[in-house]
Amino acid sequence: xxxxxxxxxxxxxxxxxxxxxxxxxxxxxxxxxxxxxxxxxxxxxxxxxxxxxxxxxxxxxxxxxxxxxxxxxxxxxxxxxxxxxxxxxxxxxxxxxxxxxxxxxxxxxxxxxxxxxxxxxxxxxxxxxxxxxxxxxxxxxxxxxxxxxxxxxxxxxxxxxxxxxxxxxxxxxxxxxxxxxxxxxxxxxxxxxxxxxxxxxxxxxxxxxxxxxxxxxxxxxxxxxxxxxxxx
Numbered sequence: 001x002x003x004x005x006x007x008x009x010x011x012x013x014x015x016x017x018x019x020x021x022x023x024x025x026x027x028x029x030x031x032x033x034x035x036x037x038x039x040x041x042x043x044x045x046x047x048x049x050x051x052x053x054x055x056x057x058x059x060x061x062x063x064x065x066x067x068x069x070x071x072x073x074x075x076x077x078x079x080x081x082x083x084x085x086x087x088x089x090x091x092x093x094x095x096x097x098x099x100x101x102x103x104x105x106x107x108x109x110x111x112x113x114x115x116x117x118x119x120x121x122x123x124x125x126x127x128x129x130x131x132x133x134x135x136x137x138x139x140x141x142x143x144x145x146x147x148x149x150x151x152x153x154x155x156x157x158x159x160x161x162x163x164x165x166x167x168x169x170x171x172x173x174x175x176x177x178x179x180x181x182x183x184x185x186x187x188x189x190x191x192x193x194x195x196x197x198x199x200x201x202x203x204x205x206x207x208x209x210x211x212x213x214x215x216x217x218x219x220x221x222x223x224x225x226x227x228x229x230x231x232x
Contacts, residue, residue, distance in 0.1 A: 019150045027162035033114040038107045039170040039230035041219030046174045054181050061167050068212030073138040074200045080142030081152045095136040100216040103232035111137040157197040
């Protein structure tokens, strides 16, 4: 058994087939980006009584995924994956400007900075040399994936799955929902995750933008929420 494992490991190393393992690591809840601390405005939505059930949660996350910040995120991620070092700073400025509130800006920049620091174990010269300029989270993920020759489609789908899973986890704690209901919501989102990932493939920067007004307003009102478990 030991020799079988050793031979398999050597074969995989020669093939360079580590894409799945790296995506699982980078987008795992255990990867130290602090993602568990952000609810994307969901905490205010729950307190206001707008999101109290499985159906309402599914609608809230689905809208954020197809018409909200996650749509813009995945388009930005794809363009970061394709970009060269000359236009990444401009793309980062655009991604930062798209944030609809102070807390949304905090959410993407704090996670981007944390991701960059944690990702230093993998080779990505552009990330290492980024400097002190703001680095939105989807751009950091896109840069590292490109540097490690991980397919754009794979990282786009994995990113959307990780973000929606984080929202479900927050809702399980906030509403509260049982784990079984949370898993039903995650399963129900699979088609939207795949559809959004596929649609973003041909999206240009002119296609950026959101119309998930309730989510954006919730993020703004969360700034003044008296009792908070989450940073956003």
